[in-house]
Amino acid sequence: MMKDNRIHELTTLKVIAEKLNEATDVKIMLKDVLCELLKLTDLNTGWVFLIDKQGEYELAAEYNLPAGLSWNKKIVMCEGGCWCINRYYDDRLNKAANIINCKRIEAAIKNNWGETNGITHHATVPLQAGNEKFGLLNIAAPNKKHFTDEELALLESVAFQIGTAINRIQLVEKARKHALIEERNRLAQDLHDSVNQLLFSIMLTARGTKELTIETEVKDMLSYIQELSQEALTEMKGLIWQLRPQGLENGIGSALLNYANVLGLKAELNIEGVCTLPCHLEEELWRIGQEALNNCKKHAETTEVFLSITRKNYTVKMIIEDKGIGFQYDEKNHLPSMGLRGMKERAKKINGNFNLSSSLGSGTIISITIPLQKEV
Ligand SMILES: Nc1ncnc2c1ncn2[C@@H]1O[C@H](COP(=O)(O)OP(=O)(O)O)[C@@H](O)[C@H]1O
Ligand SMILES: [Mg+2]
Structure with a gap:
């Protein structure tokens, strides 16, 4: 038995x-x-x-x-x-x-x-x-x-x-997630090295060729080509940035600072106690920060932004603040718009706490607090 x-x-x-x-x-x-x-x-x-x-x-x-x-x-x-x-x-x-x-x-x-x-x-x-x-x-x-x-x-x-x-x-x-991030990095690098360089060559060639002709019509066409390729280069730059933030390897702070520069914002950065974060956290924080900066650029009507990333014990807190026009934000009644919703969802994905406070005339503050695991 x-x-x-x-x-x-x-x-x-x-x-x-x-x-x-x-x-x-x-x-x-x-x-x-x-x-x-x-x-x-x-x-x-x-x-x-x-x-x-x-x-x-x-x-x-x-x-x-x-x-x-x-x-x-x-x-x-x-x-x-x-x-x-x-x-x-x-x-x-x-x-x-x-x-x-x-x-x-x-x-x-x-x-x-x-x-x-x-x-x-x-x-x-x-x-x-x-x-x-x-x-x-x-x-x-x-x-x-x-x-x-x-x-x-x-x-x-x-x-x-x-x-x-x-x-x-x-x-x-x-x-798998890690591999996905790596793959995106690779794609960004490839785009940068191939298409970006080609566009750059087209632009330079158009500019150079203009000097070889006196015909205004041809000159105009070449100027147009130059403009178009310049535009494509700018688009490309944005796309590559979306895929892979240059400087994320130097930490989230410097990546956001660079991005603010790309957008033409004057950003001030305060960093305390942050060493490298796990790449999936950095990735999400980067996306949230990027959207917050996009919003400053698009809506805040100011060029000044304050960024802060601080780490205390086992939490990391990221703040993006502008002293722009602000808006009325009511967590419960705010219609779900893609940008704000995306930021919230990303914060949730990394077990973070998303907080937005804004008031008309005095600007907007976004803060995200995320817990770190002890071994980090
Ligand atoms: N930093 C900001 N300053 C002023 N208004 C803002 C700011 N961020 C967001 N908003 C307001 O909140 C709205 C929703 O933002 P978002 O969800 O990112 O959508 P979108 O940027 O596509 O309009 C914006 O249209 C804008 O009115
Ligand atoms: Mg937005």
């Missing part, structure tokens, strides 16, 4: 390891694994909460949830706290555990949201890899109030495998 159990356990782990190996998308992976796990054991319901570094949780996968927990688009699974999540937050959940009672199931029963299929308790296991935690795996079965040590040990092995797979997928994603 013991041996049978052991073999069954190993088979379960093997099947799950195979599923995990194939996965390239976290949510699809969680769904697949949950389904396999429940099919292979005599447990029948499960769900996974992914919990991010800010402590926000999300129901990332579920299998066979009873009607009471699925009621109203599974709202009871998506909102509010519960024992397992609280224990996870408090760092008291380092191993698989029996959860005495589940607040979400209790709520479903109390409010008559539907059948709970005899589920009252669940086991909960943290998903982790090394020191990193990603969320919780919860497993239940009808009329099951207690999970044996063997069951918990198996769940723990599975959870560990899942944690490792999430880690791997996240690393691949990071590498």
Whole structure:
């Protein structure tokens, strides 16, 4: 009997390891694994909460949830706290555990949201890899109030495998993003070296050829060619800047300063405590700063801008301020315009906090605060 159990356990782990190996998308992976796990054991319901570094949780996968927990688009699974999540937050959940009672199931029963299929308790296991935690795996079965040590040990092995797979997928994603930035840099360099140089030659040739003729009509045509290629060069410069900020290798501050110069703004820069930032953060800050400077140029009716980038402990704060005409900005009622929305979304993407304050006649201040990870 013991041996049978052991073999069954190993088979379960093997099947799950195979599923995990194939996965390239976290949510699809969680769904697949949950389904396999429940099919292979005599447990029948499960769900996974992914919990991010800010402590926000999300129901990332579920299998066979009873009607009471699925009621109203599974709202009871998506909102509010519960024992397992609280224990996870408090760092008291380092191993698989029996959860005495589940607040979400209790709520479903109390409010008559539907059948709970005899589920009252669940086991909960943290998903982790090394020191990193990603969320919780919860497993239940009808009329099951207690999970044996063997069951918990198996769940723990599975959870560990899942944690490792999430880690791997996240690393691949990071590498992909990095490759994308590199590729853009390369494209910018290529454009700069090829098309840009050609346009420059056309412009110079047109200018030189003008000296070779006395015919005004031809001279005019050549002037036109010269103008057009000058225009194309300016466009190109903007495009290359969009792709790859010259000087980002010297840090975000000097890149923004250069960009302000390109736009004809007089920028003042204050930098404190900043050393190199991870390239994806720098990239987003650069885009936000670029849009903020574009807005100063387009709307503020001033040429003076103040930039500040400061790093304190584990946060970086970037401020772009002008003392221009300002505008009425009401966070709630402001129609979503692309520029402002883009800045906000980018800030959110790097877990940052975006703040805009502006008032008519006294200018505009944009500040973004982003958390850094400790190892940076
Ligand atoms: N620095 C600024 N000074 C004055 N007005 C601004 C400034 N930044 C933004 N605005 C106002 O907010 C509006 C929305 O900005 P944005 O979303 O970037 O769109 P766009 O720049 O395309 O008009 C602008 O049209 C402008 O009226
Ligand atoms: Mg804009």
